Amino acid sequence: MPPKTRLLQPLLALALAMALPAGRVHATEPGFVDPATLDQVSLPTPVTTQHHGVFNGQRIDYAATVETYATTGADGHPAARLVSTAYIATSADNARPLIFAFNGGPIAASTPLHFGLLGPQRLAVPDDLHADATGFKLVDNRHAPLDVADIVIFDPASTGYSRVADGVAPASQFSTRADARQLAQLVTAWLDRHGRRGAPVYLLGESYGTLRAPEAATQLKAAGTAVDGIILLGQADNILEYAQRxxxxxxxxxxxxxxxxxxxxxxxxxxxxxxxxxxxxxxxxxxxxxxxxxxxxxxxxxxxxxxxxxxxxxxxxxxxxxxxxxxxxxxSKVAYARQLFPGQILASSDGRYLLDAQGNSSSVPDYNAVAERYYRQVLKVPAQAGHYSTAMPTSSDFNAWDWDANTSPFGDYPWVGQLRELLVSNPRMRLLVGNGYYDSQTTIGAMDYLAAQSGFPMDQVRTRYYNGGHMMYTVERSAADLADDIRQMVRRTW
Structure with a gap:
């Protein structure tokens, strides 16, 4: 195993954990699935439905479109069949911004962002930390920024409805570059299919998605598509400041x-x-x-x-x-979580929540059931299309995730440098970074350290703290505040 890969082994567990939702929307053990056992998905034609909703006080008529995009690997051969979910205002023109959003993992479905912050319906998590998760319901999401931007949800291959291409090993996509290549190709193909070339493009990534975002933006730039802004939630680009050696x-x-x-x-x-x-x-x-x-x-x-x-x-x-x-x-943060309340553990994703001594919690919403019902009943995806998977794909190769960085002990990770280069080369680009106060996976202090040490042009950057944990938007007030910060960004008010 190369030195750099060995160096990253302790970080892989962190990156995996960072895909998990916070607080009531967290799991103490991630749901894993062997991607080879996933059923095939067949969506040969887009499924489009018409809707309307009130977002930030404005009525918006919009179409929801679930559709498939084929991607290729670095060798030009088929790599994946990605299924995206887009919410497009009926009145949208080429000047209307687009937000491409994704969670982390590596390799996790984007259900938390979809049903927590950006979609027209959100899973309502009450402020009562002891509420029974089985009672959480989907409600109209008045905070969604659909009043200012169209939203496209990206699920990487082997999650959601997305799958690797026939004959392709799922592990072939287990690298930072291959993973980001999927996103970059999806963005390009989506813009072409929908005639939106020239529209302002924003990438919104959470957790491991904050590493995917700068890599994908760099690939998009090389292919001729400039990204107007990046939003990082629970950011981990300076990941060594989170892993407490x-x-x-x-x-x-x-x-x-x-x-x-x-x-x-x-x-x-x-x-x-x-x-x-x-x-x-x-x-x-x-x-x-x-x-x-x-x-x-x-x-x-x-x-x-x-x-x-x-x-x-x-x-x-x-x-x-x-x-x-x-x-x-x-x-360490882990030691603190175990010692503050002897016999109990603070949840790493949202330390407001107490787990039992083994780190278990019975209050875990069934995101898979939520997503399946929503896609079937609201977006009218036919049952024969296949099943939506919120489990994280794993196999005997998963711990060999390829971080694509310099494998020398003297090497460094590229993500902060990529962000700096993107900002410096494009004065129009904006960067919004947000972290939750109670998130011990990706901390507010490390976010501040990133801003102080990165060399970013700070007139193009905003950092924000939110009440809550890794998924701060499970707190409704924070969802509203974060959505407003996104609105200010895409409206170019800073």
Whole structure:
């Protein structure tokens, strides 16, 4: 196994977990399926239905179209048959923006974004964290940004209705470039089929999708299609700042704001004299200053300094100074999640939620059933077309995911550099990055570190914190705020 692949093995588990929904819409163990066992899907002609809805106070008449696109591999041979779902305003012209949206995985269906934020119906997750998930219903999604843009949902091969081409091994698509190639070819083919060449194109990716987005945008640019904007939710482009190797002291410093947010939420810290935002900001400042400098000193830090820092970490996180000292001031996010409430675990995707000691939860909505009913009953996809799969495809080859990066120990990952190049080369391009306060998989501090260290032209960039976890839009107020931020972006108000 190449050195770089070995280096990424611990990150693969993180990337897999990042596909899972947050809070009530999360699973402690992902639903996996061997892609070779998936049934074939047959949608030889587009299925189009007419609808209307009220979005951001505006009535929009729109068509929903479910259709198939063929893609090829780098060798030009058939690779996949992708099935997209598009919501297109009846009045749409070539000036109307298009948002191509996708979740993560690697290789996961885009049901969370589809039924949580962007589609005309959303799975209503109540603010009651103890509500029974079986009672969650699809409701009209008044927050969907369909008032300002058409939406195209991308499901990679072996998810949703998308499948690899006949005779193609599913694992042939298990690489960052092959995966992004699917998306780039879908965007190009979709624009051509619908006569929308020249329309503003935005890519919206979540979790692993935030790695897919810059790679696909780079491929699109090389093919002559400029992307007008990228939206990254639960971003992981600087993934090393999320994976807490013991000697990566930056990762501990940038995780402190999230631990502080969780300590505040669970009532483990003294809230007097602070607002929530002030408290988290103070933790962020302490993390990048006194905490980081002490970690840098390591065993050269005096006992007094270490005790002082441990006491401060206790005040920010609610875990005792002794616990911090025993961990050499390096308590990981995973350790924190297990120690804050002995016998229970904070959900990594949304730390507001408590799991049992084995990390299990019974409150997991059946996304597959939700999607199947919706496609059959609302979008009129015939049953004989095949089944919609929300499971993550795996096989004996899955851990050999090809990250396509320099395999030398001196190599680096390309995603931040790709974003920088895209922004610098296209002053019209905009980048919106959003993370949830309670997401310990992709943290707000690492997002801030990305913005500070990336070399991005910051007049083209906005970063946002949202109440919630990895899928912050399961909180309705956050769904509304995020949708408004998307509207401002596509309206070019910044």
């Amino acid at each position: 013991r000697d990566n002291i930056i990762s501990y410093a940038v995780s402190l704001p999230t631990l502080a947010a969780l300590g505040w939420y669970h009532g483990k810290v003294d809230r007097r004299g602070h607002s929530f935002a002030q408290f988290v900001d103070a933790a962020s400042a302490y993390g990048r200053e006194r905490y980081l400098s002490t970690l840098f000193l390591g065993n050269r830090a005096s006992a007094q300094q270490r005790e002082e820092v441990a006491q401060a970490l206790q005040s920010f996180t609610g875990l005792s100074a002794d616990a911090w000292l025993k961990a050499d001031l390096k308590l």
